[in-house]
Amino acid sequence: MNDEAFLEFAGALAERIEKEGGASDQDRLNYAYLLTLGRKPMARESDRLLKFLAQQRQVYTEDSNAGHNLLSRPGMTLNTDATPAQAAEFAAWTSVGRVLLNLDDFMTRE
C-alpha cells in the first residue's frame, strides 16, 4: 500500500490511462479496469471510484503543491510543462491507480 514501488506503478498506470483510455472519465475507468483486472467495472464499482476520483481532483486542485510534490518524486514521470490543472488530473488518476493496485482482486488471482 505504501510501498514506494507501487506508487511508481500507479503513476505509470495513470499515464497509460490518460494516453490510451479515451476521453471521458467512464471510458478511462473502464480502461483502467481492463488493464488491471481484465474486466469492466460493475456499476457499484464505477460509482465508488468516480466518486473517489472527484474527491482527489478536489484535493489536488486545492493543494497545488501536493500535485507537484507527487509528480516530482523519483520514478514518476514529471512533464515539466504540465499546468497545475494537468498535474492535479494526473495525481487524481495516480490515486485511482493506487486503489486498483491494492484491491484484493488485483493481488489475488484464483
Add this chain to the structure above:
Amino acid sequence: MNTEDRLLLSETRRHFFSKCAIGVGQIALASLLNSGKSSAATTTSPNPMAEKPTMFPPKAKNIIFLHMAGGPSQLDMFDYKPALKDLDGKVAPDELIKGKRFAFMDTFTKNPPRILASHREFRQYGNSGFWVSSLLPNLATVVDDLTMIHGISTENFNHAPAKCFMNTGSIRFGRPSMGAWITYGIGSHSDDLPGFVVLQSGPRGPRGGAALWSSGFLPTAYQGVPFRSGGDPILDLSTPAGIPQGTQQQTLEAIRDLNQIKLDATGDSEISTRIAAYEMAYRMQTSGPELIDFAKESKETLEMYGAEPGKASYANNCLLAARLVERGVRFVQLYHTEWDHHADIGQPLDQACKEIDQPTAALIKDLKRRGLLENTLIIWGGEFGRTPMAEGRELGDKFGRNHHIDAFTMFMAGAGVRPGVQIGETDEFGFSSIGERLDVHDIHATLLHLLGIEHTKLTYTFQGRAFRLTDVSGRVVKSLLA
C-alpha cells in the same frame, strides 16, 4: 458451518456461480450465505481480532512465549546432574540408550556414545533452591519468580517437526499455531496492534519459518505478524511522501469499499482478512511509531534489558514484548537462535546464554514493576533438550550434545503459575523423567487453561473432523497452577 455450506463456499472460490452468465447461481449463493440479507446491502466485516469472552475466568490475559530455537542445553543451564561427573567420558550405559534413536548419533555401530558431564559450576539460589549454572547469573536472581519444569517430553528429534509440534501440536505442517488458536478463540484487547506478534533475533530464523506462526486452516486473520526489532516494526507503514493525509484515508476507504463489494458477492473470508489487515495497517501508522519509541523508556530500563534503540537484538525484543503486552497484544512470541550445539557446548553456549540471560531476567522484573506480571504468562524453552551423551564432530577436544526428546526443561513465570516451585524431575543421568510426566500437549492444555479456555472445547471443523491445538491429548497440569 455444516458440510453443505462448506462445499458451496469452496465452489465460490472457483467463482463458479459468480461467473455464471445467467447470474442465478450468484443470487442463490448469496441468499444461502447471508440467509435473508438482501444482496444490495453492504455489511462491514466484523473485526476478527475483537475480544471474545473466555470460557471461564482467566488467570492470564497475555502470553509471552520465549522460544529458544535449536534446543538449549538444560544439563548445562538448569538441570544439575552431578552423577554424570563420575561417568564423564565413559561409554553410556546400555540401559540408557538401548533401542532409542537419536538425530545424529550411531548408537548401534561405530563408536558408542560417551557421557558428557557438565563442566559448568552450579549453585542453588533463592528460597526455591533452584540449581542454576554460572551461565545464567541474572536469571539466578529471579528464580523465586520462576516455575521450573524438568523432564518434559516431545515426539520428534528434528528441528522443524519439533518446532512445528511445539507451535501447532503436530509434527506435520498445516495446523494453526498457538497464537492463532488463541486469538481465534478469544481475540485480543488491542485495537491498534495485531493480536499475535512474532519477534525474531539471532543469526538466522527458526527452522520451519513462517509455518510456525501460521493460521493453518483457521482464517488467515489469525496468523502471526512478524515485527522487525530495529526501525519501523513493519516496512512501509508510513504514508509515502507526496500523498496528502486526507488522500491516504480516502484511498483506504475506497479500497475497503471495493473489497467489500467483492466480499458480499463471494463470501470469501480471505477478503475480509485483507480488509482487516489494511485497516490494522492504517491504525499502525500511528501505533507503530509509538510502540517502538524507546525514547520514552528510562535510561535505567534500557540498561536493565541491555537494549539499544534501533538495534535488532533479543534484548530489544524483550523490551518490545513488554510494551506490546502493555498495549494489549494477546500473544507475543520471540524466537532466538542459535542453540543447536552439536559440536561445541563451550563458547557457543556461553554466547547464547549471554544474549538471553540479562534481557529475560529484565523482562520478568520489568513486567513485575509495571504491574503486568500478574496478568502475563511468560514461557521459556526450546523445542527439545540436549543429551547427556557427547557428540563429537572432530573438533579436537570440543564436544557438544545431541537432540534429546525424552526430558527437557522449560520455565514459566507470571499469571496463574506457582512461583519458586519445580514440577517434574529427571533421573541421575538427566535422561528420563522420573517425576510428574509432562509433554508438549500438556503445556498447551495448561496455557489455554490459564487464558480461560478449555482446550478440548476450542475446536475447528476441517476435513470432516474437529481439530484442536492439543489434538487428541493434553491435560491441564494442576500442579503448575497457583
